[in-house]
Amino acid sequence: MKILVAVKPTFDIGQLKFEKDGTPLLDACPVSLGEADRCALEEAMRIKERLGATVAAATVGSSEAHYKAIRDSYAMGADEGYLVKADDPWKLDALSVASAIARVAAATGPYDLVLTGSGAGDTHASVIGPMIAGILGIPLIAGVDRLEVRGPGVVAGTCKLEDGSYTYEARTPAVVTVTSEANAPRIPNLRAILRSKGMQIREMSAEELGVDLRRLEPLSVRKYEIKRKRIIYKAEDQKGAAEASAELLAALRSEGVLS
Amino acid sequence: MRVLAYADNRSWAAQLASAADALGGDAAVFVPGRELADDAAKLYSEVFFSGLGPFEPVSYSAAFSEAARSFKPDLALLPCTNKGRSIAGLYSSAAGIRSATDVISLSARAGDSSITVRRLVYGGRAEAEFLMSAPAAICVVQGSYPERGPRGGPGQVHEVPAPDPASSVDFKPKRREGAQPEEAEVVVVAGRGIRSKEDLELVKGLARALGGAWSVTRPLAADQGWADSWVGISGLVVSPKLYIGVGVSGQPHHMMGARGSKIIVAINKDPGAPIFEECDYGIVGDLYAVVPELLKLLGGKGGDR
Numbered sequence: 373m374k375i376l377v378a379v380k381p382t383f384d385i386g387q388l389k390f391e392k393d394g395t396p397l398l399d400a401c402p403v404s405l406g407e408a409d410r411c412a413l414e415e416a417m418r419i420k421e422r423l424g425a426t427v428a429a430a431t432v433g434s435s436e437a438h439y440k441a442i443r444d445s446y447a448m449g450a451d452e453g454y455l456v457k458a459d460d461p462w463k464l465d466a467l468s469v470a471s472a473i474a475r476v477a478a479a480t481g482p483y484d485l486v487l488t489g490s491g492a493g494d495t496h497a498s499v500i501g502p503m504i505a506g507i508l509g510i511p512l513i514a515g516v517d518r519l520e521v522r523g524p525g526v527v528a529g530t531c532k533l534e535d536g537s538y539t540y541e542a543r544t545p546a547v548v549t550v551t552s553e554a555n556a557p558r559i560p561n562l563r564a565i566l567r568s569k570g571m572q573i574r575e576m577s578a579e580e581l582g583v584d585l586r587r588l589e590p591l592s593v594r595k596y597e598i599k600r601k602r603i604i605y606k607a608e609d610q611k612g613a614a615e616a617s618a619e620l621l622a623a624l625r626s627e628g629v630l631s
Numbered sequence: 632m633r634v635l636a637y638a639d640n641r642s643w644a645a646q647l648a649s650a651a652d653a654l655g656g657d658a659a660v661f662v663p664g665r666e667l668a669d670d671a672a673k674l675y676s677e678v679f680f681s682g683l684g685p686f687e688p689v690s691y692s693a694a695f696s697e698a699a700r701s702f703k704p705d706l707a708l709l710p711c712t713n714k715g716r717s718i719a720g721l722y723s724s725a726a727g728i729r730s731a732t733d734v735i736s737l738s739a740r741a742g743d744s745s746i747t748v749r750r751l752v753y754g755g756r757a758e759a760e761f762l763m764s765a766p767a768a769i770c771v772v773q774g775s776y777p778e779r780g781p782r783g784g785p786g787q788v789h790e791v792p793a794p795d796p797a798s799s800v801d802f803k804p805k806r807r808e809g810a811q812p813e814e815a816e817v818v819v820v821a822g823r824g825i826r827s828k829e830d831l832e833l834v835k836g837l838a839r840a841l842g843g844a845w846s847v848t849r850p851l852a853a854d855q856g857w858a859d860s861w862v863g864i865s866g867l868v869v870s871p872k873l874y875i876g877v878g879v880s881g882q883p884h885h886m887m888g889a890r891g892s893k894i895i896v897a898i899n900k901d902p903g904a905p906i907f908e909e910c911d912y913g914i915v916g917d918l919y920a921v922v923p924e925l926l927k928l929l930g931g932k933g934g935d936r
Contacts, residue, residue, distance in 0.1 A: 383753060385753045466720075466729075491864075494754060496732075498720070499730055499732060502720025503721070505688075505721060506721040512688050512798075538803075539802075540800055541801075589761075590760060591759075602908070602913070605916075606914075606916065609920075610920050612916060613914075613916050613924045616914045617925045620896065630841070
């Protein structure tokens with residue numbers, strides 16, 4: 373079995389700071405292999421350990437964080453790593469990234485499974501997996517909490533969606549996107565980390581893959597200004613709690629949200 | 632601008648009808664089942680429906696694409712939900728067009744094929760403005776546009792043949808006990824300040840007293856297993872009149888699911904919790920002291936409905 377995992381470095385948006393004028397300070401924001409992508413890698417490793425598989429990781433972008441994302445994938449147990457070179461990767465549009473991954477899959481496959489995180493911690497657009505499936509014309513199981521290989525060429529995944537739980541069963545090849553609830557990804561030991569540093573990363577260019585990488589240039593990016601009243605009551609003890617509660621309910625009644 | 636919306640319930644049909652109004656031009660909608668078609672025909676001049684089974688992204692997207700081939704939209708508008716994102720990704724890759732998710736407003740210039748799109752980025756901590764040219768697929772955040780009322784005469788209804796699913800589906804609908812957070816006017820959410828599953832009763836009691844629904848944040852559902860679903864960007868996006876976060880710290884991914892609320896109330900003992908930056912009213916105090924007081928004050932009405 374052959375599995376490709378599409379990964380990307382993700383900004384830790386909880387730690388994102390802004391200039392006074394609201395410009396995000398991305399350069400100062402920590403960036404690392406995304407949580408859901410690590411869960412996708414973990415699923416691949418579990419399949420590899422149970423059934424035997426070759427696992428490849430692929431990313432699109434030439435920043436240091438992108439190389440590190442592949443090395444971190446190696447440390448978790450990936451056998452092969454592909455990096456599609458692209459400057460200014462954060463501005464690539466989703467369809468370009470998905471097309472590049474699909475081309476990597478075609479050039480280095482065939483793969484039985486293409487896995488990726490169901491949504492990146494920073495953008496959370498959740499469209500890359502569906503786009504890869506659309507381009508390759510293969511089944512898609514999106515947002516799985518539980519992934520299972522049910523037999524040769526059959527994969528199943530259970531997803532929690534807005535209105536309930538869905539279990540899908542598809543023939544491979546298929547694209548499966550994995551949520552950050554699916555598992556607790558392994559933390560590589562020192563030996564695995566050291567070994568990962570010596571492993572080659574196969575670089576590929578957009579030209580050699582025949583893919584046109586387009587960027588989406590924002591007109592502006594600003595801190596999201598939250599326009600809320602921020603009226604705060606303090607309740608230091610039980611009496612304070614009673615007073616604050618009464619004040620809150622009175623305020624909510626005058627807002628007309630409480631009858 | 633010609634707009635084709637995708638809606639799998641009445642509320643989304645009405646919200647996306649408002650969004651399409653803002654862009655001007657003809658608007659049609661695709662709905663995945665016959666039962667929604669008549670309601671949708673009160674909102675749109677044309678309705679496409681397909682007798683599809685439980686949600687399966689590839690066949691849903693193929694049916695939507697079929698409706699698009701017939702209507703030839705400049706813009707596809709979809710709900711920014713898990714399902715909407717999947718359909719948007721499949722549809723835009725099949726059509727070779729760009730997509731944008733987490734969009735909170737759209738505007739078009741008359742006689743121009745470009746659209747200005749405002750979208751949330753970095754887990755909702757920032758917003759970015761983009762100029763996109765049609766055709767494109769856009770996922771709109773819940774609550775960004777109000778639900779529109781019916782228009783004049785009923786629109787034309789067309790059936791689109793249902794494509795075969797790419798995967799077999801076993802669907803278990805969510806238990807619908809009591810009020811649902813997506814529909815309720817009041818939503819009370821429990822966060823990590825709640826110490827045990829039993830203590831969730833406090834939050835459920837408050838929701839009952841207010842005639843609303845309860846939910847939790849992601850750690851309580853995904854890590855503790857105390858609930859089936861949660862409010863947040865990866866779960867439910869709610870837009871009630873009143874949201875009350877009980878012991879909720881206000882992580883960006885959670886708040887993105889609550890921002891459409893008219894009034895946000897926070898109860899948390901940590902005055903530094905980010906939710907206090909994003910609330911209309913807040914009580915800095917121990918939820919175990921505050922919630923019982925609220926229940927006492929509300930006690931007169933609706934405690935045991």
